[in-house]
Structure formats: structure tokens, C-alpha cells
Amino acid sequence: xxxxxxxxxxxxxxxxxxxxxxxxxxxxxxxxxxxxxxxxxxxxxxxxxxxxxxxxxxxxxxxxxxxxxxxxxxxxxxxxxxxxxxxxxxxxxxxxxxxxxxxxxxxxxxxxxxxxxxxxxxxxxxxxxxxxxxxxxxxxxxxxxxxxxxxxxxxxxxxxxxxxxxxxxxxxxxxxxxxxxxxxxxxxxxxxxxxxxxxxxxxxxxxxxxxxxxxxxxxxxxxxxxxxxxxxxxxxx
Numbered sequence: 381x382x383x384x385x386x387x388x389x390x391x392x393x394x395x396x397x398x399x400x401x402x403x404x405x406x407x408x409x410x411x412x413x414x415x416x417x418x419x420x421x422x423x424x425x426x427x428x429x430x431x432x433x434x435x436x437x438x439x440x441x442x443x444x445x446x447x448x449x450x451x452x453x454x455x456x457x458x459x460x461x462x463x464x465x466x467x468x469x470x471x472x473x474x475x476x477x478x479x480x481x482x483x484x485x486x487x488x489x490x491x492x493x494x495x496x497x498x499x500x501x502x503x504x505x506x507x508x509x510x511x512x513x514x515x516x517x518x519x520x521x522x523x524x525x526x527x528x529x530x531x532x533x534x535x536x537x538x539x540x541x542x543x544x545x546x547x548x549x550x551x552x553x554x555x556x557x558x559x560x561x562x563x564x565x566x567x568x569x570x571x572x573x574x575x576x577x578x579x580x581x582x583x584x585x586x587x588x589x590x591x592x593x594x595x596x597x598x599x600x601x602x603x604x605x606x607x608x609x610x611x612x613x614x615x616x617x
Contacts, residue, residue: 406458408434409441413455417498418491422452422505452502453512460516466524466547472531473578476550479524480570483554487565500559521547531581540587549577549586 412433416425425448431438445451467478487493503510521544528543537546553573557563580586 405434405436405440406454409436409445409451410455410458413451414495417452417502418494421498422448422502422509425452427451449506449508452499452506452509456499456509456512456516460519464520464523466527468527468530472527472534472536472581473574475527475531476546476574476578477571479527479547479550480554480574481567483551484565484567484570487558497559528581537581538584538587541581541584542586542588546577546581546586549580550574 409430412430413425415433416429420429427438427441427447430436430448430451431441441447441451445454467475467482469475469478486496499509499513503513524547525543528537528541528546531537532539532541550573553576554565554570557565557569
């Protein structure tokens with residue numbers, strides 16, 4: 381394997397130039413990491429494997445990524461730099477169903493599910509991988525929040541609905557089945573999760589606490605200002 385080139389001696393990924401050999405090097409390392417995770421899992425992933433698979437000298441890998449943890453973390457960071465956007469079907473019901481089905485579809489094929497499953501496994505063995513996984517999903521959920529914002533604007537969800545909590549609630553039961561109970565997830569299960577969350581949204585279960593307090597305070601103030609109702613059996617005071 382050749383010694384690292386001058387392009388491979390460029391700054392760390394966070395300060396890289398867009399495009400060019402540096403970006404190709406980063407992508408090659410990412411692909412090798414994904415393949416290694418899928419084939420061998422995190423414990424067996426080595427710098428030597430990534431160097432052999434990516435064609436990038438291991439000296440470069442150690443200098444730029446520090447080791448396996450850094451490469452796994454950067455692979456997740458690179459995955460989060462895509463242009464993915466949440467669905468916009470025109471209704472909250474349709475958007476929640478589409479989000480849930482995306483999760484189901486992502487894990488339907490065992491070959492395609494191997495790498496993301498291995499990422500989750502790595503997060504239990506490496507704090508740096510766990511931090512990167514949290515960052516990845518924090519950004520993913522942030523991109524999903526317009527689904528709820530649009531629903532509030534259309535009158536499909538109460539004002540003050542916590543968008544972040546809603547989009548997490550859609551995927552939570554699916555990830556429970558995938559990674560805890562190891563049960564299958566298909567379109568039927570995904571649709572059921574979406575319907576449950578939709579019913580909870582419509583019932584106001586995701587309205588932020590502060591909004592509830594303000595709303596209730598308004599009701600109480602209105603009741604306090606209202607004239608005392610009198611009945612024939614109640615003398616005037």
C-alpha cells in the first residue's frame with residue numbers, strides 16, 4: 381500500500397475542502413467502515429481492515445481519525461450530511477405513516493439493515509460512537525419537526541404540540557421491536573405506530589406543559605371574571 385499523499389495529509393474531516401480527493405478519501409473510509417461493521421461488527425473492526433478495504437494507508441487513518449472509534453464516529457457524521465427531508469403528504473396522518481414506514485423499510489432487508497444495526501451495537505461499546513449516534517438522530521428528528529409544525533398550521537394538531545416528542549414517539553415502538561424484543565417490523569406494525577401517535581396528538585397528549593398551564597390559566601381567569609350564577613334557591617349576596 382502506498383504512503384499517504386499530500387491530499388491525505390489535509391486537515392481533519394471537520395475542516396475539509398468540499399469535493400476533491402479529500403472528500404473521496406473520507407467516503408472510501410466511510411464505505412469500508414460500513415462494510416466492516418456489517419460483516420464483522422464493531423468489536424472485530426480494525427484499522428488494518430479499513431486500510432485494506434479503503435486503500436487508505438493506516439498511517440493516514442491513525443493521524444486523521446485516531447483509530448476505529450474516530451472512523452465510526454465520522455461515518456455517522458458523514459451519513460448525517462445528506463439532503464434527506466421529512467415526507468410532506470399533505471396530512472399529519474400521511475406524514476406519520478410515511479415516517480414509520482421509512483423506519484420499517486430501512487430494516488426490512490437484512491443486508492441493508494446490517495450496518496445501521498451495527499452502529500447501534502457500537503454505541504453500546506463506545507461512548508464516542510454513542511455520542512455520534514445521538515447527534516445523528518437529533519439532527520434527523522429536527523428535520524422531521526416541520527411535519528408537526530405544518531399539522532398545527534392546518535389545524536390538525538393543537539397549538540403548543542411538542543414536535544420533537546411526536547416524531548420520536550413514531551419511531552420509538554419500532555426501535556423497541558428491532559433492538560430490544562427482536563420482533564419483526566413491517567408496514568402493518570409501522571402503520572399501527574403512526575395511528576397511535578396520531579390519536580395521541582389529536583387528544584392533546586403532546587402539548588407542552590407550559591402551553592397547558594397558560595391555557596388553563598386563561599380558563600381560570602375567565603371563570604373568575606364571569607358573573608356569579610344565581611339559582612332560585614341561592615339568595616343574592
